[in-house]
Amino acid sequence: MAPFKPQTALPRLETSWTDAPGGEASDEVLMARFCQGDATAFNAIFQRYARPVQGYLTRLTGNRTTAEDLVQLTFLSLVRARGxxxxxxxxxPxxxxxxxxAARDQQRRNQRPEELTAQGELPLQAADDTAAxxxxxxxxxxxxxxxxxPEGQRIPIVMHxxxxxxxxxxxxxxGLTETAVKVRAHRGYARLRELLARQRQEMKE
Structure with missing residues (x-):
């Protein structure tokens, strides 16, 4: 089979992505086919994951437009790194x-060093007006x-x-142990509950 040649434009995201090419084939089967040069397998992966990944990146960055750009970068990176x-x-995973x-790299490019938090982490961008x-x-x-x-707590919570x-x-x-992820998520969920309770109280006042 001829090697896969990535195109400049990614596949068009279908309106009904549950009927995406690939049927019931597992992610790993599709990826194996793609690595062997099957472009239809890549299209199936894109249809299966483009929207979930965009939702994840929107939660992570707070900006839908940024998330859409990062989806493109994510799948182009998948093409380049398939080997x-x-x-x-x-x-x-x-x-x-x-x-x-991709989200971390984008934030590092857009943030000045003095804008890092005290923990050395990158704050999220504010959600855009359209998203609001x-x-x-x-x-x-x-x-x-x-x-x-903090980013270390936010990412596991969004994923989970x-x-x-x-x-x-x-x-x-x-690239962490499962125990470390659980600890971060536990602390993040506890902090999230505190923040939500505080916001509810402020709305009542």
């Missing part, structure tokens, strides 16, 4: 690791609370709560 995908590895790194109009009040409240969490990833998958994506 490093190990047989038997799981695609989802690997893909989300690429997306997370479309989001419900509850979603905005949760997003504001998420933005106040909003992307439905297991702690094992998150650990694989972030």
């Amino acid at each position: 490093r995908f190990l047989p038997g590895a799981r695609l989802k 690997w893909l989300y690791a690429i997306a997370t790194n 109009v479309r989001d419900t009040g509850l979603e905005r409240t949760v997003q504001r609370a998420l933005e106040q969490l 709560r909003f992307e439905g990833m297991s702690f094992a998958e998150i650990a694989e994506a972030l």
Whole structure:
């Protein structure tokens, strides 16, 4: 089979992505086919994960436009890095690791060193006006609370709560032990509950 040649434009995201090419083929089967040069397998992966990854990146950055750009970078990086995908590895944690790194790189480019937090972490960007109009009040409240969490707690929570990833998958994506991920998530959830309770109290006053 001829080697896959990446195109400048990524596949068009179908309206009904549940009917994406690839049917019931597992992520790993599709990735193996893609690594062998099957362009339709890449299209199936894109249809399966483009929207979930965009949702994850929107939560992570607070900006839908930025997230859309990062989705493009994420899948182009997947194309370029496919030779490093190990047989038997799981695609989802690997893909989300690429997306997370893309978001971190983008924030580092846009942040001045003096704007880092005291912990040396990068604060989230504020949500754009378009997102604010479309989001419900509850979603905005949760997003504001998420933005106040340290990156080390925010990322595991977004992956776990909003992307439905297991702690094992998150650990694989972030290069951490499962225990470390659980500790970060536990602390993050506790802090998130405090922030949400405070915001509810402020709304009553």
